[in-house]
Amino acid sequence: MWKISRRFSLTGRLCCFPKDPLGDVETWSESVDKVLGCKAGQIAFREFLKSEYSEENILFWLACEEYKKIKTVPEMISSANRIYSEFVHSDAPRQINIDCGTRDNITKNISQPTLTSFDSAQKLIYSLMARDCYPRFLKSDIYHGLLRRTDSR
Incomplete structure (x- = not known):
């Protein structure tokens, strides 16, 4: 996962981005999908959420996106348990804010996870x-x- 810190900023080209990572900043105001659909947008949004003490939301959403790409049952079981223990369980270190019915439903079915196990919680988040x-x-x-950095180029 990429981080923005005092040592690292999104200015300039980064080797991991095929194009200027800030080239899409203006489009981020169109929708949350534009932010989440772009690696640089995810980084910036995560940094913002971190400043609001709600970073777990994007981390959970991203974990769910990766979870949906899983191809094998053992990997799905392992990943489902990790997501559950990190974000869903009532004592999770990064517990997400979901209703008790959604949490109970995931808890009830975590022993036999499917690729849609976290869909309802992901939609809420x-x-x-x-x-x-x-x-x-x-x-x-x-x-x-x-925005100012992109305007000053």
């Missing part, structure tokens, strides 16, 4: 990010700082 966090991100110093 996506909705929370889109409705609540994303509008604040667009007003944040992080986003406006990146």
